Amino acid sequence: MAARTAEAGASTTVSAAPARVAGAILAMAVGLALVLLAGFVQADALHDAAHDMRHATGFPCH
Numbered sequence: 102m103a104a105r106t107a108e109a110g111a112s113t114t115v116s117a118a119p120a121r122v123a124g125a126i127l128a129m130a131v132g133l134a135l136v137l138l139a140g141f142v143q144a145d146a147l148h149d150a151a152h153d154m155r156h157a158t159g160f161p162c163h
Contacts, residue, residue, distance in 0.1 A: 139151035155161075
């Protein structure tokens with residue numbers, strides 16, 4: 102039985118690009134969901150809290 106060993110200079114890195122793209126898409130989806138849910142929610146308390154936060158951060162809303 103022959104054992105194989107990796108060479109000292111060999112690189113076994115895996116591309117992280119697909120993971121980064123997936124993470125970016127997930128972050129955008131969660132952010133968009135939060136903005137849309139807070140903006141169009143029917144519960145006045147939740148909408149008012151989001152509205153006050155928009156004013157506090159300087160985000161124009163009307």
